[in-house]
Amino acid sequence: MPYDKITLIAAIVGVAGGVTGTVLGIINTWRQIRGDRVRIRVIPAHAILTGRIENAPWNFVIEAVNLSEFPVYVEDVGFLLGNGKRATIAPMPGLEPHGALPVRLEPRASYSKFFKIDRAMLQWRKVKFAYVSTKCGITARGSSAALKQIKKDWGAANA
Numbered sequence: 001m002p003y004d005k006i007t008l009i010a011a012i013v014g015v016a017g018g019v020t021g022t023v024l025g026i027i028n029t030w031r032q033i034r035g036d037r038v039r040i041r042v043i044p045a046h047a048i049l050t051g052r053i054e055n056a057p058w059n060f061v062i063e064a065v066n067l068s069e070f071p072v073y074v075e076d077v078g079f080l081l082g083n084g085k086r087a088t089i090a091p092m093p094g095l096e097p098h099g100a101l102p103v104r105l106e107p108r109a110s111y112s113k114f115f116k117i118d119r120a121m122l123q124w125r126k127v128k129f130a131y132v133s134t135k136c137g138i139t140a141r142g143s144s145a146a147l148k149q150i151k152k153d154w155g156a157a158n159a
Contacts, residue, residue: 039067040074042142044130047114060115060150064132064140066105073135075102077113080141081126102135117150124151 043063062077079087105111127150129141 035069037068038072038134038136038138038140040072040132040134040138040140041065041067042130042132042140044142044144044147046146060117060146061112062115062130062132063110063112064105065110066107069107071104071106072138073102074105074111074132075135076131076133077101077111078131079127080129080131081123082128083126086131087127127151 041064043065045061045063047059047061064074064077066072076086081087101113103111127147129143130147131139131141133139
């Protein structure tokens with residue numbers, strides 16, 4: 001085999017190895033930076049209950065899922081209004097399975113807060129998102145079809 005073919009093969013292998021190393025280095029850096037941030041998914045939803053708790057006194061839930069790689073403390077759960085203010089609804093007493101807030105939320109764990117909501121409680125047309133605040137000052141927000149439905153159906157009631 002002539003030397004020019006060996007040189008070409010060595011150059012191709014070197015370029016492939018260099019590109020692979022660069023891509024893996026970028027991915028690793030991105031994952032490291034992302035892993036150091038607080039990430040919480042906020043899911044507002046209707047609470048549709050069956051069985052022994054079919055006639056329960058609540059009908060809405062805001063769920064917080066800790067997507068971070070470390071535990072966080074959930075301090076507050078409620079609704080963000082269009083003017084930037086926060087609105088909370090009194091939770092149903094005794095229905096906080098993890099205890100009263102603040103609560104430690106382990107990685108990949110979730111916390112649910114149940115509410116009884118009706119037309120008169122909030123100015124639903126002003127509600128933009130559901131939110132979860134942590135003790136470290138991070139506020140995560142989320143929306144869903146359930147929240148949009150309540151805003152649409154009940155927003156006109158207290159316009």
